[in-house]
Structure formats: C-alpha cells, structure tokens
Amino acid sequence: MEKSASSLVELHPIVAQRWSPRSFDEGVALSDEDLTGLLEAARWSPSAGNGQPWRYVVGRKGDALFHRISNSLVPANKIWAEKSSALILVSVLKYRDDGTPRTTAQYDAGLASSLLTVEAHHRGLAVHQIGGFDHDGLAKSLNLDEGLQTIVVLAIGKTAPADLLPNETLRQREVAERTRLPLSDIVLAGAPLAEFSVN
Numbered sequence: 001m002e003k004s005a006s007s008l009v010e011l012h013p014i015v016a017q018r019w020s021p022r023s024f025d026e027g028v029a030l031s032d033e034d035l036t037g038l039l040e041a042a043r044w045s046p047s048a049g050n051g052q053p054w055r056y057v058v059g060r061k062g063d064a065l066f067h068r069i070s071n072s073l074v075p076a077n078k079i080w081a082e083k084s085s086a087l088i089l090v091s092v093l094k095y096r097d098d099g100t101p102r103t104t105a106q107y108d109a110g111l112a113s114s115l116l117t118v119e120a121h122h123r124g125l126a127v128h129q130i131g132g133f134d135h136d137g138l139a140k141s142l143n144l145d146e147g148l149q150t151i152v153v154l155a156i157g158k159t160a161p162a163d164l165l166p167n168e169t170l171r172q173r174e175v176a177e178r179t180r181l182p183l184s185d186i187v188l189a190g191a192p193l194a195e196f197s198v199n
Helices: 011-017 032-043 064-072 073-079 104-124 135-141 168-175
Strands: 054-060 087-091 126-130 148-157
Touching: 011 073, 011 104, 032 104, 054 064, 054 104, 054 135, 064 073, 064 087, 073 126, 087 104, 087 168, 104 126, 135 148
Parallel strands: none
Antiparallel strands: 054 087, 087 148, 126 148
C-alpha cells in the first residue's frame, strides 16, 4: 500500500512515501545484509560532538531478544508488532564520560533512528516507532546499564495487507489518509510559506 505525503513542494520519494504501518508479513525474515545496512545507516548519523550516544538491542523474529522486547510492549502494540521481522530497542547514554548530562542524546538518537528508517524504506522495508512499552521492565529484563535510558522500540519488516490486522480499529487506522499539521503551525518565522500551495 502506498500513502504518499501531500506536500507544498515535491519531496524525495523515500521521504514522501515513508509511513508507519502496523500490518507486517510475519513470514518474512530480516536478512543479515539488510539488518547490517540499517544499523550502518544509523552509525553514520550526525551527533553532537560525534558522541554517538545511541545504543541498540536487536531482536529478530524467533530469538530470545525479540521475545523479551515483544513481551514488554503494551497489549495494543504487541498484538501487531509481534508479527514484524525485528524489534529494536533504542536507548541513549545519559551521561558523558565526565559525568555531565548528554543534553542532546535523545535528539541524536532520533537522528540515527530516522536514517535507519530511511535506509529501511530504501530496502523495501518499513519501520514503526513504538513508545508504548514497559521501559523499566525491559531495561531490567535486558540487564541494561543504569546509565542507559530507554527511548523507543522500532518494529521492522515487510508490509502486509491491512485486512490481516486483528481488529477493525487497526484496519481503519492502516488505510486512513496520512495527515500532518500545516507548516504554518510548526514554522514560527522565516519561511516563505505563502508562496506555495498544495496542487
């Protein structure tokens, strides 16, 4: 299914066509090459002072890490995310080596995961970012260092038809039109928004 963005000007197809499905093909395995490509895209993301504070825990369908991450998801997310090919926990290092807070760590992790998402789309995969999970419980289950803060889980895989989702609410959300706030709501000053209109 394609759900291209309605934008004021033409965007790169990867940006325009990227969206966050919930229906994944549970029969698709994520190859070593594709997984490495996603993680390399994240590795080469920009970060403050080249600090690279993001840390990933990768669970692939059928392994113990996938099971632990899946079990941490709230039921409304687990019901569809457990059919994905991979679940990746994104965490950040909260402190620098000198003990001072990494104030841009979450921003940096967002950049890294954004590039991972773009690379996934380039490879014919889709990514859905999930905030609804038991952060503390998963950190304990994975024995994560106390200096790490869990941020989000990424569900990755090949999209499947919306009618395979387990309930009508999810099916309707899957086929709904993509929407965003207008630029005039998010750009406070400095952009020539009045010069453009959606065709």
